[in-house]
Amino acid sequence: MLYFARWKAVAILLTAGIVCSFAIPNFVSAERVKGWPEWAQRYVVLGLDLQGGSHILLEVDKSDIVKQRLDTLRGDVIKTLRDAKIVWANAPVIRGNGVEVRLREGPTYDTALAKLRELSQPISNNIVGITGQKTLDVTEAGGGLVRLAPTEASMTERIRQTVDQAIPIIEKRVNGLGLVEPTIQRQGIDRILVQVPGLGDPRQLIDLLGRTAKLEFRLVNQTMSPQQALQSGVPQDSEILCEARERNTGTDASAMKPPECTGGTPILVYKQIMVEGADLTDARASFDQNGRPDVEFTFNASGARKFGQVTQDNLGRPFAIVLDGEVMSAPTIQSAILGGRGQITGNFSIEQAKNLAIVLRAGALPAKLTPIEQRVVGPGLGQDSIAKGKYASYVGAALVVLFMLVTYGLFGLFANVAVVINVGMIFGILSLLNATLTLPGIAGIVLTVGIAVDSNVLIYERIREEVRNGRTAIAAIDAGFTRALATILDSNITTFIAAAVLFFIGTGPVKGFAVTLGIGILTTLFTAFTLTRLIVAYWVRAIRPQYVPI
Amino acid sequence: MRIPLLRIVPDNTSFDFIRFRRISFPISAVMSILAITLYFTHGLNFGIDFKGGTLIEVREKSGPANLAQMRSTIEGLHLGDFQLQQFGGPDEVLIRIAEQPGGEKEQQAAVEKVRQAFGDALDYRRVEVVGPRVSGELLYTGILGMFAAIGAILCYLWFRFEWQFALGAMIANVHDIVLTLGFMSLTQIDFDLTSIAALLTILGYSLNDTVVIYDRIREMLRRYKKMPMTELLNVSINSTLSRSVITHVTVAMSLLALLLFGGQAIHSFTATMMFGVVLVGTYTSVFIASPILIYLGVRTTRALAQDEADAPEAPNTPAARSPARTPSRARR
Numbered sequence: 001m002l003y004f005a006r007w008k009a010v011a012i013l014l015t016a017g018i019v020c021s022f023a024i025p026n027f028v029s030a031e032r033v034k035g036w037p038e039w040a041q042r043y044v045v046l047g048l049d050l051q052g053g054s055h056i057l058l059e060v061d062k063s064d065i066v067k068q069r070l071d072t073l074r075g076d077v078i079k080t081l082r083d084a085k086i087v088w089a090n091a092p093v094i095r096g097n098g099v100e101v102r103l104r105e106g107p108t109y110d111t112a113l114a115k116l117r118e119l120s121q122p123i124s125n126n127i128v129g130i131t132g133q134k135t136l137d138v139t140e141a142g143g144g145l146v147r148l149a150p151t152e153a154s155m156t157e158r159i160r161q162t163v164d165q166a167i168p169i170i171e172k173r174v175n176g177l178g179l180v181e182p183t184i185q186r187q188g189i190d191r192i193l194v195q196v197p198g199l200g201d202p203r204q205l206i207d208l209l210g211r212t213a214k215l216e217f218r219l220v221n222q223t224m225s226p227q228q229a230l231q232s233g234v235p236q237d238s239e240i241l242c243e244a245r246e247r248n249t250g251t252d253a254s255a256m257k258p259p260e261c262t263g264g265t266p267i268l269v270y271k272q273i274m275v276e277g278a279d280l281t282d283a284r285a286s287f288d289q290n291g292r293p294d295v296e297f298t299f300n301a302s303g304a305r306k307f308g309q310v311t312q313d314n315l316g317r318p319f320a321i322v323l324d325g326e327v328m329s330a331p332t333i334q335s336a337i338l339g340g341r342g343q344i345t346g347n348f349s350i351e352q353a354k355n356l357a358i359v360l361r362a363g364a365l366p367a368k369l370t371p372i373e374q375r376v377v378g379p380g381l382g383q384d385s386i387a388k389g390k391y392a393s394y395v396g397a398a399l400v401v402l403f404m405l406v407t408y409g410l411f412g413l414f415a416n417v418a419v420v421i422n423v424g425m426i427f428g429i430l431s432l433l434n435a436t437l438t439l440p441g442i443a444g445i446v447l448t449v450g451i452a453v454d455s456n457v458l459i460y461e462r463i464r465e466e467v468r469n470g471r472t473a474i475a476a477i478d479a480g481f482t483r484a485l486a487t488i489l490d491s492n493i494t495t496f497i498a499a500a501v502l503f504f505i506g507t508g509p510v511k512g513f514a515v516t517l518g519i520g521i522l523t524t525l526f527t528a529f530t531l532t533r534l535i536v537a538y539w540v541r542a543i544r545p546q547y548v549p550i
Numbered sequence: 551m552r553i554p555l556l557r558i559v560p561d562n563t564s565f566d567f568i569r570f571r572r573i574s575f576p577i578s579a580v581m582s583i584l585a586i587t588l589y590f591t592h593g594l595n596f597g598i599d600f601k602g603g604t605l606i607e608v609r610e611k612s613g614p615a616n617l618a619q620m621r622s623t624i625e626g627l628h629l630g631d632f633q634l635q636q637f638g639g640p641d642e643v644l645i646r647i648a649e650q651p652g653g654e655k656e657q658q659a660a661v662e663k664v665r666q667a668f669g670d671a672l673d674y675r676r677v678e679v680v681g682p683r684v685s686g687e688l689l690y691t692g693i694l695g696m697f698a699a700i701g702a703i704l705c706y707l708w709f710r711f712e713w714q715f716a717l718g719a720m721i722a723n724v725h726d727i728v729l730t731l732g733f734m735s736l737t738q739i740d741f742d743l744t745s746i747a748a749l750l751t752i753l754g755y756s757l758n759d760t761v762v763i764y765d766r767i768r769e770m771l772r773r774y775k776k777m778p779m780t781e782l783l784n785v786s787i788n789s790t791l792s793r794s795v796i797t798h799v800t801v802a803m804s805l806l807a808l809l810l811f812g813g814q815a816i817h818s819f820t821a822t823m824m825f826g827v828v829l830v831g832t833y834t835s836v837f838i839a840s841p842i843l844i845y846l847g848v849r850t851t852r853a854l855a856q857d858e859a860d861a862p863e864a865p866n867t868p869a870a871r872s873p874a875r876t877p878s879r880a881r882r
Contacts, residue, residue, distance in 0.1 A: 049815070057684065059654075201674070203665075206658065370654045372681035374661075381607065381675040381815075388813035396807030400800050406556045407796060440744055443808055443816055447751070447823075450804035451758075454797040458762065461793040468561060487765040490710060491758040497702045498754030502747055505695035510747045517751070550555065 002478050002537040012530040016421050023427035042431040047438035048195060049509050050386050052379035054202035058170075058209060060162055060190045061368035062155075068367070069150055069158060070094045073136075076119055077101055077148065086112045089144055098137075098149030105144045113138075116146060123154055159190045165366045167192060173208050176358035192369070200378040204355065212324050212368050213359035215277030217307070218269045220318040220330055226266040240266050244326040244346060267327050269320045274310045279303025283360035285353040286343070293353035294345045297360060304340025312336035323356075375508070389442035396446045397423075404453055408460055411550045414535045415456035418527045422452045425523040426516065435519075438512030448520030451495070455528035458491075459484040460550050473545045481533055488528050496521045558799065559792040567787045568780045571841035578725060578838055585732020592735040597742030598678060600692070602649035602685035604660050607637060607676035608668070614640040620668075627663045638814045642675075654681040692746040696727075699750050703757055707764075714846035715764050719757060722839035726756045730826040737821070744819040752826030755801070759794060759835035766790050767840065771848070779844060787840050794832060802828045 004012075025033045026044055033041055048055050077092040077099055090102035103112050120136035135154040139147045150158075163186055170192060174182045183195040199205065221229075221238040234240060243265050282298040299307055311319070311333045320330040321344050328346045348356065401419070404412035426445060430437060463480030471479060499521065502514035539545075598605050610616075617634050620643065624632055631648035645664065650656035657679045665674070680688075700723055707716040730752055734741055766786040774782060805828065808820040 059683070203662070371658060371679075372654050373684045374658070374677065374679040376674075376677040378673065378675045380609070380673065385813060385815055388811060388815075392807045392811040392813075395811055396804040399803040399807060403800060403803060407558075409555050439813075439815055440747060440819060443812065443819065446804045446808055447801070450801035451755075451797070453800050454758075454793075457793050457796045457800070461790070461796070464561070464792070465789060483769070487762050490765055491761040493706060494703050494757040494761055495751075495754035497706060498699050498750045498757075501695050501699040501702065502750050505691045505698075506743065506747065508743075510743050513744075513747050513751075 002474070002481070002533070002540055004534055004537055009534055012534055015526075016425060016531060019428040019432075020421065020424035021428065022431045023424060026427065026431060042434060044427060044430045045434055045436045046197075046382075046386075047436045047441065047509060047512050048197060048375070048382075049377050049439050050382050050389075050437065051197050052200055052377045052382035053195065053197040054199040054205065055373075055375040055508065056194045056196075056202060056206060056209065056371050057187065057373035058192045058194065058369040059372045060159055060166070060192075061370055062159065062190065064367045065159055065162055066097060066150075066155065069155070070097070070099060073119075073148060073150065074099045077116065080115050080119060081112060084111065084115050086115070088112075095147075096149075098147050100141075100145060100147050103144045103146060109144060113140070113146060116148060119148065123151075123157055156189060162366045163190060163192060166369065169362050169365055170194065170209060170369075172362035173358055174205065176362060177205060177208065179205070191372075198379065200376065202374065202376055204351070206371055206374070208355055208359060209369055210371065211359055212365045213277065213362070214324055214364040215280070215360060216273045216322040217275040217310070218271070218273055218320050218322055219310075219314060220320050221268040221270050222317065224268065226268045229268050230266075234268070237272065238268050238270050241269055241320070241322060241325060241327050242266055243330075244323070244328050267320060267330060269322065269327065269330075274319075275299070275303055275306045277360060277364050279306070280360055283357040285350065285357045288343065288345055292345065293348045293350045294343045295348075295353050295357045295360065296341065296343045299340040299342075301340075304338070307340060307342070308336060308338040312338075385439045389439055393442060393446050393449075397449050400449055400453055404456070408456075408550050410539075411456075411460055411536075414532060414539070415453055415460075417535065418456065418532045419449055419452050421531060422520075422523050422527045423449065425526070426519050429519050429523070430516070435515050436512050437516070438509040440509045441512035441516040444513045444516030444520060448517065448524065452520070452524045452527065455484075455488045455492075455524055456532060458488055459528070459532065463548055464550060467548050473548045474540060476548055477536060477540060481536075485529060489525065492521050492525055557792075559795050561792075563788045563791055564784070565788060565791075566784055567836060568783050568841050568844060570837065571844070574833075574837035574841070581732070582725060582728050585728050585735070588732045588735040589728075592738065594731070594734055594741040595738040597740040597745075598646065598680045598685070599742040600685055600689040602657070602680050602682045604645075604647040604657060604664075604680075605676070605678045606645040606647075606661065606664060606674065608643050608645065608672040609639075609675055610641040610643070611671060611673055615643045617643065620645075623667050624664065627660075627667055629660050629663065649682060649685075654683065657681050688743060692743070695746065696749065699753060703753070707757075707761070711764060711768060712848060714843060714848045715768075718839050718842045718846055719760050719764070721842055722756065722760055722834045723753060725838055726752055726826060726830050726834050729830045730822065733825045734822065739818045739821060742818070744816065745822060748819050748822040748826065751823060752831060755827045756831035756834055759797075759831055760839040762793065763787055763790050763835055763840050767843065767848075779848070783840055783843060787836055791836070794836060798828055798832045 022040075022042055023044075025036070025040065025042060071094070074092050074094055081088060081092075081101070086108050087104060088101055089104050092099050092101040094100075101116075103109050117138050120134045120138055123133045123135055133153040134151060137147075137149045137151055139149075141147055167184055167186065171182075171184050174184065174194065174196065179196045179199060181197055183193075185193050187193045194205075194209065196202070196205065221235065223235075224232070226240055229235070229238070229240060279299050279302060280297050281300045281303075284296050286294055286296045288294045315333055315336065318330040318332050321328045323344075328344050331345070344356070397419075401416045404415050404419075406412070408415065423445065426448065429435075459480055462484040463476050466476035466479045467473070469476075496518060499514050499518040503511060503518060506514050608615075615636075617636070621634055624634075624645065624647075629647050629650065633644075633646040635644040635646070636642070637644040647660055647664070650660050661677060661679055700720070703723075704716050704720055707719050727749060730749060733739075734745065739745075763786060766789060767783060770777070770782050770786050777785075802824070805820055805824045808816065809824055812820055
């Protein structure tokens with residue numbers, strides 16, 4: 001146990017040295033590190049709880065996706081039956097989570113059913129390819145009633161795709177705010193985690209992310225007043241929308257569902273969308289001729305053509321600018337607008353105009369996103385936590401080091417050297433992995449210091465025992481290592497299992513704890529099995545001790 | 551020159567831990583029943599992670615915070631149940647607002663109302679909003695993780711030792727968790743995600759300790775096939791006692807530093823760990839996990855399975871292990 005081949009000793013020292021040296025960039029000024037090669041530029045990333053910042057978990061509104069899906073499905077059913085020239089008994093309607101259509105019984109029934117079944121296609125995705133599942137369940141309820149319901153699998157797939165589409169748009173929006181180093185990642189199937197370091201007040205961000213930003217230009221139906229429409233029934237081709245009231249947060253759209261518009265006046269607009277937000281190439285916050293903030297936008301070629309056409313054909317009529325189901329404004333068309341430029345006015349503050357410009361530039365989200373978890377740490381608290389964490393670590397380490405010296409003397413010193421290298425290696429590995437250090441993570445390191453010495457304690461106590469059992473100094477040391485190492489392995493694996501489970505179930509700070517604890521156990525095993533042994537082996541070789549000084 | 555070194559536990563202790571089980575087992579039973587009663591009468595003080603709701607840590611910009619005034623301001627917002635708590639310094643206050651009815655959006659709106667009510671008078675140091683959906687999932691994964699960890703560790707122990715050891719460790723485990731939960735109910739410490747981390751770590755450490763003693767018991771079982779179980783267990787615990795104590799002193803020192811200087815943010819975490827790792831974990835491995843092996847019949851299967859496998863190795867070791875009691879028996 002105490003013999004080391006020279007190459008082994010060198011390998012051990014090299015490993016420890018190299019791993020420790022990965023921690024160096026954390027202690028050198030950022031400018032100097034910039035000059036280093038790419039692979040050496042590795043840092044421990046401070047968690048949001050330490051550097052301050054916002055963590056926002058968004059969830060895709062499933063009901064929104066289901067509704068979209070059913071709307072399209074209903075359209076598909078109508079189209080399919082019309083194309084096949086089949087007359088239905090009752091028009092397709094959305095009921096529950098499916099579309100129902102009552103067909104005429106008789107000879108056409110089977111053809112119709114076959115056509116409808118063709119709407120159901122195999123689901124494929126880019127992970128497993130064709131999954132063997134279908135997009136629709138087509139069932140016959142008797143009496144000519146056919147029900148088409150999207151399968152669970154197809155909805156899941158659709159939600160997954162929606163999230164895929166939403167992520168780049170969110171990125172654009174977050175970048176539009178000029179925020180530094182945001183992380184945007186998918187979580188599970190229907191969630192997106194947005195983390196922005198340094199952002200202490202995420203209200204603007206939440207406002208930005210909570211908007212779908214679906215922009216539509218539609219004509220106002222002037223054949224009757226909205227009040228008349230409410231009384232006599234809204235025409236098939238139109239709907240009643242509310243004028244946006246004074247926008248303060250921009251997320252109140254759902255609070256004023258038509259036809260009861262609490263803030264603004266109701267407006268009757270055609271359902272047909274003349275031009276939409278997807279045709280925008282640019283949007284900027286600006287000021288109108290009265291000096292009030294507005295948003296100026298530019299269309300792409302096809303958008304400009306459509307916009308020019310509509311304005312030319314509808315001179316003198318009001319043109320509604322609809323954002324997320326609210327009428328922002330409905331200016332009367334004064335002249336044909338052929339340049340592909342326009343502006344949206346409303347009661348904006350400058351900031352709101354800027355936000356609107358950002359979301360319009362980034363494009364509309366494929367579905368509504370709802371923030372379901374928000375954790376924000378201000379920069380002040382983060383700094384306090386770092387200061388406290390550091391202080392506690394120093395005190396804890398000092399106590400342990402002192403205690404080891406008092407208890408084991410020279411061997412205590414060996415243990416302390418091993419612990420210092422151990423902590424160095426933890427930081428090295430954390431840097432190498434670009435892992436995140438959180439406040440509980442610091443606690444994990446402090447705790448590791450506490451247990452790293454445990455491996456030494458196990459060895460030393462065993463040596464003490466062997467000495468008591470009458471072995472010579474060198475034999476006792478040798479036996480102490482041999483016997484203690486098996487125990488060290490067994491006992492650390494149990495803690496490691498706990499850390500691993502924690503890593504998989506935990507989020508944020510807790511995960512940070514699991515990471516440092518787990519890495520700490522690995523480095524502890526390394527130092528116990530190699531470094532401590534090496535140090536003691538060299539000491540034995542140099543001194544040839546007659547007694548063990550512990 | 552020899553420097554006198556600290557010996558917390560004297561050499562050659564021979565405390566009769568196994569006999570002491572007649573005291574320690576009833577004590578543990580009573581404590582466990584107490585803990586369970588506490589758990590059911592007082593319950594855990596679930597934080598927003600598991601209950602949903604809003605937590606806002608603020609600092610009054612102009613001197614000490616006026617809690618009474620803040621309370622009446624928040625009452626005026628009609629946000630349902632809320633709590634105010636001094637947190638750290640006199641100017642720091644923790645506002646907890648219960649989950650708002652009406653879904654995810656209402657939770658965000660509550661924060662906005664508070665911000666508007668207090669305006670610029672406060673510095674918002676931390677804002678956490680956990681919606682109903684997330685809180686339910688966090689609780690579920692937390693509980694699942696607990697069981698997964700216990701299961702995985704048991705499998706490992708079963709694989710490395712005999713099933714009796716795994717069972718003994720599990721009893722000790724449950725004992726640890728029950729007592730720690732009792733402690734949490736008693737102190738009404740915040741039970742949040744970090745508490746799950748604390749519980750899992752306690753589990754890991756308590757087992758760590760148990761395993762060290764079990765390792766020694768196994769070693770002794772192989773070496774002294776005829777030593778009576780009571781004595782064998784006693785010798786094992788006594789010979790690892792010094793290590794147990796020293797290790798827990800060092801871990802306690804680390805935790806004490808965190809508890810005193812680590813700040814409010816990890817206070818409940820370190821307090822729980824201190825109780826669990828240092829107080830319960832040590833006690834359990836020495837007074838519960840090891841003595842319980844007496845009842846689980848380790849020796850019988852051991853003797854059958856392990857006939858000639860392990861011969862004693864060095865001639866000078868066996869007899870001297872516990873010189874006062876074992877010499878004649880150990881020399882086979």
